[in-house]
Amino acid sequence: MMNIRLKTEIKRKLIHILGLVFVPLLYYSQEVALILCGGLIPIYWIEEYLFRQEFKLKGMIPFFQQCKRPYEKDVFVFDPIYMVVGVFFAMLFYPVPAAACAIFQVSLADAGAAIMGVACGRTKIPWNPRKSWQGSGAFFIIAFLVSLLFFDWNNSLLLALVGTLLEQTPFKGIDNLVVPLGVGGVGMLLMG
Template identity: 30%
Template structure:
């Protein structure tokens, strides 16, 4: 009985650590919603800053994986890293920055804004919802949940409608975003969501 209780305690502790990491990681994710504001005021400067940030992260993360800790950057990476990323190069921030930069370069300001907000809120909130109260698993998706997908759909619909004020486009973008998010793409949904959803708005708007 003591061993059983001990195992439950260990499992609960691991779940809490995982949830805390997810909240921290997705808080960073959601903060990318501020990028369109910076793009509207200083488009080229913002893109340059994002490129510099991405390069600095790649250098710092490469050093970390080789045993050379970089103050602050390595601490943040370690605090946000998933279990699957332990002792590996954490790719998420690279695809996140690359997706935002690509969307900002490829599409108009409003289309890029839709893609970036979908990444910030749709992908970010989907993971939090799935981890917090997700119960119904979607088969073949590495543990993603119906609750997370519905949260993703709702978040993308609301953010897209806020930008476009077009219900049909918002439904189309939200549906596409939820389908992309539910796929087992690991960190590459950070790249696909802003590019593809921004492209949809650019084509149909």
């Protein structure tokens, strides 16, 4: 039977995976992708505010609140905003393949790392005890595989390494911002 912590993490990462919706939108229209992505920031902010004011809107708010970790229940959680801002600026500043690769990494590799870390993460990383070697290994493998959609294998290895190192940042939640910006920036440099 799956424990509560793992169930919560899976729900939480389903939201992360929704970031992939911006990849086809980006290929369709950068402007549309940026408008929709930018619109998520005030929506999330309002949702958090309304929940704090004890307004219960049916559907969306209870789901988002269920995705919070126990220590996040009574605080404003910035992690989703960091991710949206990171994805927004990756789409704004980087060529489509580099931005798409960055979005795939922050959406899929981060989700896989978190789920693996919660399920199997026994060996903690010394500079960030909230992360495990098992989760980081999952991030690297998934990041490498998704990078292959946009880059050759040599560059994909480098981008996976960059994403994995950025994901291990010791500042809570900031990995959601620095992974898309860092991976997208290195991806742009690799494109020449």
